[in-house]
Structure formats: structure tokens, C-alpha cells
Amino acid sequence: MTTLLIDADDTLWENIVVFNAVNHAYVEWLLPGRTVTEMQPELDALQIECIAEYGYGRETFEKSLIKGIRRFGGRAATSRDRDHVAALVRPLQWETIEVHDGVVDTLANLATRTRLLLVTKGDREEQQLKIDRSGLAHFFAAIEILNQKSPAEYAEIMGKHALEPASTWMVGNSPRSDIAPALEVGIGAVYIPHPATWSHEQADVEDHPRLVRLRTFRELTDQF
Numbered sequence: 001m002t003t004l005l006i007d008a009d010d011t012l013w014e015n016i017v018v019f020n021a022v023n024h025a026y027v028e029w030l031l032p033g034r035t036v037t038e039m040q041p042e043l044d045a046l047q048i049e050c051i052a053e054y055g056y057g058r059e060t061f062e063k064s065l066i067k068g069i070r071r072f073g074g075r076a077a078t079s080r081d082r083d084h085v086a087a088l089v090r091p092l093q094w095e096t097i098e099v100h101d102g103v104v105d106t107l108a109n110l111a112t113r114t115r116l117l118l119v120t121k122g123d124r125e126e127q128q129l130k131i132d133r134s135g136l137a138h139f140f141a142a143i144e145i146l147n148q149k150s151p152a153e154y155a156e157i158m159g160k161h162a163l164e165p166a167s168t169w170m171v172g173n174s175p176r177s178d179i180a181p182a183l184e185v186g187i188g189a190v191y192i193p194h195p196a197t198w199s200h201e202q203a204d205v206e207d208h209p210r211l212v213r214l215r216t217f218r219e220l221t222d223q224f
């Protein structure tokens, strides 16, 4: 039986656009007259520094916005600033999850003839919350929440679930996390780009005998 390992953020539901909207509101508030486009490289750099120190998750993102008050705004953060940032990041409590069009029908269809495993990375509690709120958990035989998606983690999943490389595929939007490491451990990869993939996750995707490129999640039903 074919097994599909399926990424979650920006593959099943909107994620990066929510972060982008927070960044937009933050720049408007802290740096009137500057645009989020010109600030994005510096915002990303600060966020990556914070991830290295604190790991993934919304608390790290909030810390990076508070640190940015000194770095970009040139002043110490006041308690009012902290309250304002806390309000800006409220959408990251994921009270609603915007599942992409066609995902529910496609998963229901695929679940009749393939084994589906959800494979996501990030803060465990936050990812679990998003999975619960998405209402999609019941389509998956197992859910794996990883700290990183490197070849070692994919090899571990293969062992844990007794998966054969020839009949296993990783489906996702991130060249760096979903596509490259999957191909490296010998499983197939299905690349479904999201228009707003985070710069940190971007990489060129070279042709490969086990790489499939699709435009939409729905197209998976033609493939498997």
C-alpha cells in the first residue's frame, strides 16, 4: 500500500500568511513610513536568531518582535509595547485554522486507498493545537511532530512505521524541509508550492526521478 507523509503548515492550511499579516501590522505600528517588504530580510534574520535560541513557536515569534523594538525602533520595550505585541500575535493562538480548498475531499478520497501520515515540524503543543482545530486528524493513521525535518528524522519515521521507500512519498510545500531530505533518504517527494513560502524554507527544486510537481493539493488524487 502506498504511504503518503503529508506536511501540514501551508500544505493543508494557511500558516505563513498569518505570520505575514502580523509582520505587516508590526511594521506599521513600530516603523511608520517603512514597508514590510523592505523590513522583511531584517525581520527574518532576527526571527532565525530567536529560533536558534528558543526553538520554533509563537512565543519565539513574539520574543523576536519585542527584541525588534530595540533593534529597529532604537528604544527599550515598555510594558505598553509588550501588551501591544501580545495583541498583534493573538492570531497565532490559532483559534481558527483556514484549511485550504479541496483538502478535506482530497484526504477523504486518498484515505480509501493509501495510508496517510501527518508529518509536521515546530513546537509540539502549538502544532498539536493546530491539528486539533483543523478537524483533519481522523484522516491520518499517525501524526508525527518533529523538531526538524532532516534525513535522520525521515529515516526514523521509515523505521518506526516499517515503510518501504519505493511505496512512500513525502508531500509538502517546503523544498528545504519536505522535498530535499525526503529524496535524500530514497523516498519520493511531491512538491506543491505555496505562493508565500517563508524565505527561510526556500531552495531551488531540481528535477529528480522521484520528484512530482503539482499545482494544487487536489491533484494528488490523479497521482495516487
Ligand SMILES: [Mg+2]
Binding pocket: 007, 008, 009, 010, 011, 172, 173, 174
Ligand atoms: Mg509546510
